[in-house]
Amino acid sequence: MSSSIINCAPYREELLDLASTLPKVPRSDLPAFFDDTLRLAERLPQELRDGLDEFNTNGNRDGYLLLRGLPVEPDDELPPTPRSSPPPEDRQLLNMEAMLCIVGGRLGLLTAYDQGYGNRRSITVLHELYPTPEAHHLSGGTSRTQLEFHTDLSHHARQPNYILLSCSRGDHEGKAATLVGSIRKALPLLSDEVRNHLFDRIFTRGFDAADPEAKAHVKPLYGDEDDPYVSFNRSFLTAETPQDIAALDALSAALTEVTEAVLLTRGDLLIIDNFRIAHGRAPFAARWDGKDRWLHRAYVRTDRNGQLSGGERAGEIVPFAPRR
Numbered sequence: 001m002s003s004s005i006i007n008c009a010p011y012r013e014e015l016l017d018l019a020s021t022l023p024k025v026p027r028s029d030l031p032a033f034f035d036d037t038l039r040l041a042e043r044l045p046q047e048l049r050d051g052l053d054e055f056n057t058n059g060n061r062d063g064y065l066l067l068r069g070l071p072v073e074p075d076d077e078l079p080p081t082p083r084s085s086p087p088p089e090d091r092q093l094l095n096m097e098a099m100l101c102i103v104g105g106r107l108g109l110l111t112a113y114d115q116g117y118g119n120r121r122s123i124t125v126l127h128e129l130y131p132t133p134e135a136h137h138l139s140g141g142t143s144r145t146q147l148e149f150h151t152d153l154s155h156h157a158r159q160p161n162y163i164l165l166s167c168s169r170g171d172h173e174g175k176a177a178t179l180v181g182s183i184r185k186a187l188p189l190l191s192d193e194v195r196n197h198l199f200d201r202i203f204t205r206g207f208d209a210a211d212p213e214a215k216a217h218v219k220p221l222y223g224d225e226d227d228p229y230v231s232f233n234r235s236f237l238t239a240e241t242p243q244d245i246a247a248l249d250a251l252s253a254a255l256t257e258v259t260e261a262v263l264l265t266r267g268d269l270l271i272i273d274n275f276r277i278a279h280g281r282a283p284f285a286a287r288w289d290g291k292d293r294w295l296h297r298a299y300v301r302t303d304r305n306g307q308l309s310g311g312e313r314a315g316e317i318v319p320f321a322p323r324r
């Protein structure tokens with residue numbers, strides 16, 4: 001299994017050259033932009049391509065791959081950290097958006113999701129993550145409170161294989177670490193009883209506060225019994241018995257025990273294996289000064305786990321289907 005960090009500083013110029021051939025205003029024609037990034041994915045530096053392909057094929061014990069030293073703009077050339085989404089359609093391409101999509105294109109299919117909340121959120125491939133004062137406590141816009149362990153889109157039948165987070169700005173105090181808990185590390189800490197209880201145990205998960213009837217089925221552990229996938233979100237999984245509660249608590253404790261804090265700083269791109277890791281984010285203090293933490297996020301599907309059916313085009317919206 002491969003190492004989980006790749007230093008990309010030696011490829012800065014090469015990567016900048018690649019990015020310079022992309023359309024300057026990606027949102028004026030996103031499908032064309034994604035086609036271009038896909039083409040460039042074939043031209044990534046060899047070592048980087050090999051590292052991505054190895055991670056894609058075998059994963060690793062940590063469950064993530066971190067690319068460091070990517071060619072982010074100098075801070076004073078970046079726009080202020082956004083306060084709202086979506087960004088203006090005419091916003092100029094940022095280097096870390098380019099890196100997100102080129103790397104994503106190497107791994108699989110960049111995917112926009114209808115998340116099943118009645119389309120109340122804008123549906124796009126290119127998400128922005130920044131602190132917002134009124135954020136819901138389970139959303140990525142939180143800052144003062146810890147974002148608890150979760151699997152992204154675990155209620156969606158086409159759950160993304162990877163979550164890509166690229167960083168244009170880290171937080172001021174260097175506290176907003178992304179917390180990653182790998183099931184490959186946590187599994188040996190679970191008793192046989194807990195493993196047997198959680199494996200293929202179906203929990204119902206509500207996902208739409210406006211529609212309590214809307215339910216998906218989620219299994220905390222599934223797949224290969226000796227090397228299972230994980231799906232975890234303590235606040236969404238509705239435990240029905242004392243054994244459920246005890247087992248979920250044990251899984252939560254094991255993930256916490258093996259948690260690594262990955263502090264994203266400018267020029268970093270974190271690839272999270274969304275089937276092998278539960279992730280969260282440490283609390284931090286936003287200053288609302290235009291220089292707060294600013295990440296770009298994209299979801300990628302691969303043909304693992306039956307997440308693709310063939311013929312899809314990068315950037316297409318996947319209709320909502322609850323996981324069963």
Ligand SMILES: O=C(O)CCC(=O)C(=O)O
Pocket residue numbers: 129139140141147152165177178179279280281295
């Ligand atoms: O901000 C982070 O590092 C992670 C955010 C996240 O997990 C989310 O928005 O789903």
Ligand SMILES: [Fe+2]
Pocket residue numbers: 150151152279
């Ligand atoms: Fe997340």
